[in-house]
Amino acid sequence: MTKEAHVHYKRYKALYRHQEYALALEEANAAVAADPTFALGYISRGYALRRLGRRNEALAAVEQALGLAPDNPFALSVKGAVLGELGRSEEARETFERALAIAGEKHRAALHYDFACFWAGRGGADECREHIKTAVDLYPQYKVMAATDPDLTVFAETVWFQNLVAFAR
DSSP states (O other): OOHHHHHHHHHHHHHHHTTOHHHHHHHHHHHHHHOTTOHHHHHHHHHHHHHTTOHHHHHHHHHHHHHHOTTOHHHHHHHHHHHHHTTOHHHHHHHHHHHHHHOOHHHHHHHHHHHHHHHHHTTOHHHHHHHHHHHHHHOTTHHHHHHHOGGGGGGTTSHHHHHHTTTOO
């Protein structure tokens, strides 16, 4: 990764965290332009495009990432989320499970979080609760993100979700 790509990626992360998805996409695009071999740039592009509702473009971006890094669990996670939103739920679930199977401990919390969001979109309360609890157990800061995540609003009024994000709001 070039230094310029890294600078754009850091900007992307800050913008994405603040739900500024259009601006985050600009930074992801700039990171890829600075280094076309930067798989994380394509993954970032995929995350931002997904949040902007541009699912086919998001899928194309993660396929580019997987071409550069076939076993990248985050590329697989974005792919799973997009496939789920495209109605390809079984393929999406298998993609998430593959991501979890190949991920190291360092990335497991983020993947559980993403899998929880997938289940939330399908109304799978038990599965969502299981994955979000695991994510928060591994990385407690996810309470803050979960409290405002649009993917999880379907459960915002449930007791289990309110208990999970207590003191994070």
